[in-house]
Amino acid sequence: xxxxxxxxxxxxxxxxxxxxxxxxxxxxxxxxxxxxxxxxxxxxxxxxxxxxxxxxxxxxxxxxxxxxxxxxxxxxxxxxxxxxxxxxxxxxxxxxxxxxxxxxxxxxxxxxxxxxxxxxxxxxxxxxxxxxxxxxxxxxxxxxxxxxxxxxxxxxxxxxxxxxxxxxxxxxxxxxxxxxxxxxxxxxxxxxxxxxxxxxxxxxxxxxxxxxxxxxxxxxxxxxxxxxxxxxxxxxxxxxxxxxxxxxxxxxxxxxxxxxxxxxxxxxxxxxxxxxxxxxxxxxxxxxxxxxxxxxxxxxxxxxxxxxxxxxxxxxxxxxxxxxxxxxx
Ligand code: CP
Numbered sequence: 001x002x003x004x005x006x007x008x009x010x011x012x013x014x015x016x017x018x019x020x021x022x023x024x025x026x027x028x029x030x031x032x033x034x035x036x037x038x039x040x041x042x043x044x045x046x047x048x049x050x051x052x053x054x055x056x057x058x059x060x061x062x063x064x065x066x067x068x069x070x071x072x073x074x075x076x077x078x079x080x081x082x083x084x085x086x087x088x089x090x091x092x093x094x095x096x097x098x099x100x101x102x103x104x105x106x107x108x109x110x111x112x113x114x115x116x117x118x119x120x121x122x123x124x125x126x127x128x129x130x131x132x133x134x135x136x137x138x139x140x141x142x143x144x145x146x147x148x149x150x151x152x153x154x155x156x157x158x159x160x161x162x163x164x165x166x167x168x169x170x171x172x173x174x175x176x177x178x179x180x181x182x183x184x185x186x187x188x189x190x191x192x193x194x195x196x197x198x199x200x201x202x203x204x205x206x207x208x209x210x211x212x213x214x215x216x217x218x219x220x221x222x223x224x225x226x227x228x229x230x231x232x233x234x235x236x237x238x239x240x241x242x243x244x245x246x247x248x249x250x251x252x253x254x255x256x257x258x259x260x261x262x263x264x265x266x267x268x269x270x271x272x273x274x275x276x277x278x279x280x281x282x283x284x285x286x287x288x289x290x291x292x293x294x295x296x297x298x299x300x301x302x303x304x305x306x307x308x309x310x311x312x313x314x315x316x317x318x319x320x321x322x323x324x325x326x327x328x329x
Contacts, residue, residue, distance in 0.1 A: 009031040009032055009035050009170070009196065009197075010032060010035075011032040011035075011036065012032065015032070016327075017032070017033065017036040018033050018036055018037065018317050020033075020318075021134075021140055021318070021321070022134045022140055022141045022142070022143075022318070023140075023141075023142045023143060023152055023153070023314055023318060024130050024131045024134055024141065024143045024150065024152070025131075025143060025149070025150035025152050025188065025191075026150060026152045026155050026156075026188045026191040026192045026195070027150065027191055029192075029195065030195075031195050031196055031197075034156070034159070034192060034195060034196060035196075036317075037156055037310070037313055037314060037317065038156065038159060038160050038163060038310075038313075040313035040316065040317060041156070041157075041160050041306070041309040041310045041312070041313040042160075042309070043313075044084075044308070044309040044312040044313060045305075045306070045309045047084070048084070048305065048308050048309060048312075053084050054084055054086065055084065055085060055086070056085070056086030057085060057086065057316065058082070058085040058086045058087045058118075058315065058316065058319060058323075059086035059087070060086075060087075060088075061086075061087045061088070061118035061119070061319060061322075061323075062087065062088045062090070062115075062116065062117045062118050062119075063078075063082040063087045063088070063089045063090070063117065063118065063119045063120075063121065063315065064090050064091075064092060064112055064115070064117045064119075064120045064121070065078050065079060065082075065089065065090070065091045065092065065120075065121045065144070066092045066094075066108070066112060066120060066121070066122045066123075067091065067092065067093055067094065067122075067123045067144070068094040068099065068122070068123060068124040068125060068129075069094075069123050069124060069125045069145070071123055071144070071145070072279075072280065073278075073279055073280075073304055073307060074123060074144045074145060074151075074153070074154070074307070075091065075123070075144070077304070077307040077308045077311050078121045078142075078144060078311050078315075079091060080308050081308050081311035081312040081315055082119075082315055084308075084312060085312055085315055085316060087118070087119075087315070090117075092112070105124075105129060105132070105133070106132075106136065109133045109136050109137060110136070112137070113136065113137040113138060113139075116138075117137075117139050118139050118140075118319055118322055119139055119140050119141075119142065119315060119318060119319055120133070120137060120139060120140075120141050120142070121141075121142045121144050122141060122142070122143065122144060122146070123144040123145045123146070124145075124146050124147065125146075125147055126146065126147050127146055127147030127148050127149035127184075128146065128147070128149060129146050129147070130143040130144075130146040130149075131143075131146075139322070140318040140319065140322075142311075142314055142315070142318065145184055146184065147184065148181075148182050148183070148184055148187070149184055149187065150184050150187055150188045150191075151184040151185050151187075151188050151278075152188050152192075153307070153310055153311055153314060154184075154185050154188060154189075154278055154307075155185070155188035155189045155191070155192040155193075156192070156310045156314070157303055157306040157307040157309075157310040157311075158185075158189055158192075158235070158276060158278070158303060158306075159189075159192055159193065159196065160306045160309065160310055161274075161276065161299050161302055161303050161306045162174070162193075162198075162233055162274065162276075164302075164306075165274050165299055165302070166232055166233065166274060169193065169196040169197065169198050170196055170197035170198065171197060171198070171199070172193075172198045172199070172232050172233060173198070173199045173201070173230050173231050173232050173233070173270070174189075174193055174198050174199070174200050174201070174231065174232070174233040174235060175201045175202075175203060175227045175228055175231035175233070175234050175235065175269070176189060176190070176200065176201065176202045176203070176218075176235045176237065177202075177203045177204065177224055177227065177234065177235070177236055177237065177259060177261065177286075178204060178208070178236055178237030178238065178239065178259065178286050179204065179208045179237050179238065179239050179240050179248075180202045180204045180208055180209055180210060180213065180237065181204070181207075181208045181209060181210050181248070182208075182240035183237050183238075183240060185237060185278045186202065186237055187216075189235065190202070190216050190217070190218055191216070194216070194217045194218070199219075200217070200218045200219070201218060201219045201220075201221060201227045201231070202218050202219070202220050202221070202227075203220075203221040203222065203223070203224050203227035203259070204222070204259065205222065205248070205249060205255070205258070205259065206222055207248045207249065208248055208249070209222070224258060224259050224265065225265065225268055228265065228266075228268040228269045229268060229269075230269070230270055231269040231270055231273055232269075232270045232273055232274065233273065233274045233276060234261060234266065234269055234273050234274070234275050234276070235276040235277070235278075236261050236275070236276070236277045236281075236286045236287050237277075237278070237286065238277075238278070238279075238280060238281065238282055238286060239252070239255065239282060239285060239286060252282075252285045255285060255286075256284065256285050256286070259286065260284075260285060260286060260287065260288065261275065261286065261287045261288065261291050262288050262291065263288065263290055263291055266291055266297070272296070272297060273297065274297060274299050275287075275291055275292070275294065275297050275298045275299065275300070276298075276299050276300065276303060277292065277300050277303075278303065279300065279303075279304070281300075
């Protein structure tokens with residue numbers, strides 16, 4: 001936990017640091033539980049930067065990554081994380097599975113469970129699908145993104161990036177711009193950053209703001225320039241065209257004019273504001289290449305690096321009970 005973290009975020013006496021079997025979302029996590037996962041992730045950053053990257057504390061365990069939706073960053077980083085911890089890692093891509101022959105999600109789940117995995121990582125395009133699966137299997141389940149619902153490890157890796165680059169999360173002004181309506185990344189970040197005391201702003205065209213989004217504790221804007229004033233972190237979101245049923249923006253060009261992050265617009269934020277994007281990026285639509293590739297202000301590749309460390313921490317913590325680690329059994 002950073003030195004400036006308020007005491008209410010510290011682990012209270014006698015409280016278990018992470019008493020959950022699964023990680024299906026940020027919703028319901030206590031601030032000290034989030035802080036615990038971030039602190040656990042810190043230890044893996046140095047190992048990941050070393051030449052020899054193995055810590056085989058999870059040797060003998062089996063990890064299944066069941067991805068029913070496309071992914072580059074999340075799938076690869078979960079695979080790398082599991083392998084660096086010594087697990088046998090198996091990837092199930094829905095496109096090459098019996099899902100294509102009409103097998104139901106529950107039958108696929110029962111099949112995976114019968115193979116006795118020690119942890120299952122799931123991405124699915126239906127909101128709530130991961131929670132449904134978690135209720136049906138014997139091992140811990142990690143949500144790698146479900147529909148518009150949550151993407152908890154993305155929010156954790158974003159928080160780790162902010163904590164390391166800005167030095168704190170509590171009190172930090174974070175502006176999240178783009179397709180908030182369809183974004184599980186935005187939802188998990190709003191929940192996490194709010195829990196840790198950040199001031200969160202969301203900005204989008206009215207068609208891409210969820211109704212009553214202020215009830216999530218954020219300030220909502222439709223004017224990007226106004227939302228940037230004093231922002232220490234500018235988090236851009238991808239236009240989720242695959243989740244849009246109809247036209248939510250007049251054209252990508254018009255969207256870029258009002259909501260694209262350019263060098264000129266970034267100058268309206270706080271000096272040296274951190275630029276973030278979960279990826280994959282639509283260059284020239286939500287962000288220009290000169291901003292995305294700026295090695296001083298852009299943390300986009302660092303986010304990917306933090307993703308491996310955060311996923312190693314989550315895999316380690318969630319399997320402690322099965323491994324009989326003292327205090328976790
Ligand atoms: N940020 C993210 O979830 O990226 P992928 O879709 O490539 O996993």
